[in-house]
Amino acid sequence: MNKPLRALLIAGLLPFAALGTAQAQSELDAIERAGVIKIGTEGTYAPFTYHDGANGLTGFDVEIGRAIAEKLGVKAQFVEGKWDGLIAGLDVKRYDVVINQVGITDARKAKYDFSDPYITSPAALIVRNDNDSIKTFEDLKGRRSANTLTSNFGQLAQRYGAQIVPVQGFNESVDLLLSRRVEATVNDKLSYLDFKKQKPDAPVKAVAYAQGQDLNASGVLMRKNNPELREAINKALAEIRQDGTYKRISEKYFGVDLSAEQ
Known part of the structure; x- marks a missing residue:
């Protein structure tokens, strides 16, 4: 040129x-x-x-x-x-x-x-206190989990084979869990800890926390x-x-x- x-x-x-x-x-x-x-x-x-x-x-x-x-x-x-x-x-x-x-x-x-x-913050796998059948994320396969569809937590639950019941947020997830319309929710650990601080007698528990690549930044x-x-x-x-x-x-x-x- x-x-x-x-x-x-x-x-x-x-x-x-x-x-x-x-x-x-x-x-x-x-x-x-x-x-x-x-x-x-x-x-x-x-x-x-x-x-x-x-x-x-x-x-x-x-x-x-x-x-x-x-x-x-x-x-x-x-x-x-x-x-x-x-x-x-x-x-x-x-x-x-x-x-x-x-x-x-x-x-x-x-x-x-x-x-x-x-x-x-890691994702927490949350179930009712009387649920002894879900102990790990692998146990979500085929189970109903309350989650927002497009959140990282919802995608994580889907990856482990959960059937997603769509909700608008954490509080609705816990409501469905307490009313037995779902068996679990995957949600933020810090949100869960705050919820338990506010309502220590709520009959829910975190049975597992995500590790490694599933940490949520x-x-x-x-x-x-x-x-x-x-x-x-x-x-x-x-x-x-x-x-x-x-x-x-x-x-x-x-x-x-x-x-x-x-």
Whole structure:
């Protein structure tokens, strides 16, 4: 290729390269200009995102979201929705990110971007106290398990051969379990421990916890190709670990410093 033609081609491509950079920066720029980061969350998944006695939105994930917003120099605005449509809300730009215990999986990474993990927790296999036939995840084969269909926990139960009875969240899963409409639920260990703390006499027990590759690492979910936003959120997460904010939030909800385990 002769030099003049090559120079013309390069010159012609420069505006497109500049456009790509502008697009990559636009989401963070828009958040900063608006002074608000919109965060998708359920509001029904204690202790991560739920309503307290005064009907105020609270929880571990909610406080992490507010801490991230503070580090970004903006306010957090939460937009609530049911789990099964929560991630899809990113596609129609209902919000900028989702902070709702969204497990980091290869399937999701193919369509969305994640921050660095901000919490890791194993799945718990939960049954009624009088159930002695389910002791391991392998025992789920052919059994009815209450789970949200698109969650990591639901997919884990399916992988072990469970028949999934669809629900909207943890509380509904436990209700079905207690009423004997299902035999088990696979759910987050921390949610289970919080439930038992609130209702120690509830006749349910955790008989097994996932290990290895089945550990559930969650991150802040965002639309693809926004490296500036992802970098800013990762920086915010690192800062709240370093300044003790993460420790304070995790001890408030779980009684332990989870930052030491991440």
